[in-house]
Amino acid sequence: MSATNSQPRRPHSGNRRDESARLAVLHAADDLLVEHGFGALTVEAIARRAGVAKQTIYRWWPSKVEILLDTLIQDSDERLPVPTGKPTAESIRDYLRGFARFLTRDPAGTVLLVLIAEAQHDPATARSFHARYLGPRRDLEREMIARAIDAGEVAPRLGPDAAMDALLGPIVYRALTAEDISEDLVDTLAEDLLGPRAN
Numbered sequence: 001m002s003a004t005n006s007q008p009r010r011p012h013s014g015n016r017r018d019e020s021a022r023l024a025v026l027h028a029a030d031d032l033l034v035e036h037g038f039g040a041l042t043v044e045a046i047a048r049r050a051g052v053a054k055q056t057i058y059r060w061w062p063s064k065v066e067i068l069l070d071t072l073i074q075d076s077d078e079r080l081p082v083p084t085g086k087p088t089a090e091s092i093r094d095y096l097r098g099f100a101r102f103l104t105r106d107p108a109g110t111v112l113l114v115l116i117a118e119a120q121h122d123p124a125t126a127r128s129f130h131a132r133y134l135g136p137r138r139d140l141e142r143e144m145i146a147r148a149i150d151a152g153e154v155a156p157r158l159g160p161d162a163a164m165d166a167l168l169g170p171i172v173y174r175a176l177t178a179e180d181i182s183e184d185l186v187d188t189l190a191e192d193l194l195g196p197r198a199n
Helices: 019-036 043-050 054-060 064-079 089-105 107-119 123-150 160-176 183-194
Strands: none
Touching: 019 043, 019 054, 019 064, 019 107, 043 054, 043 064, 064 107, 064 123, 089 107, 089 123, 089 160, 089 183, 107 123, 107 160, 123 160, 160 183
């Protein structure tokens, strides 16, 4: 790592991030958020926990929100990927169950809930959150539902976007209010909102 940092080309590509330092920053931000909450989370504290200089963080990220977004994107991609295989009602239900577990048991779920809350009163956070996380993920979720409809696996009464809102909304609300999210609730949502249209 020190050899990499001493490469003469490094000053010409200041955006290049040492991967171990980048991961240390992301993990530190994640851990500190869970331990102390968003209000007490500072770049200085993240730098101390990660063992990097504060200037290094500011060179890579303009704010703690952007650090948290990188954490959320990476953890979501790894632990809550949107299914891209053959769509079935069961694979969508499993995705919803995973989403409920992600919000309630995974530290990255806490990051998601905090960013949802912060976006309500900070327009800059809202814009970045939508552009970097919600928009791209919603595109994948919409495609998942649309492919399942085209394959005849589900027949929601709502369009793909509204169906995802109706499916995810109650799960997010219960997580935000620290209520239990049972598999029965998730399964009922999936059955009621994705089931075939009554004739």
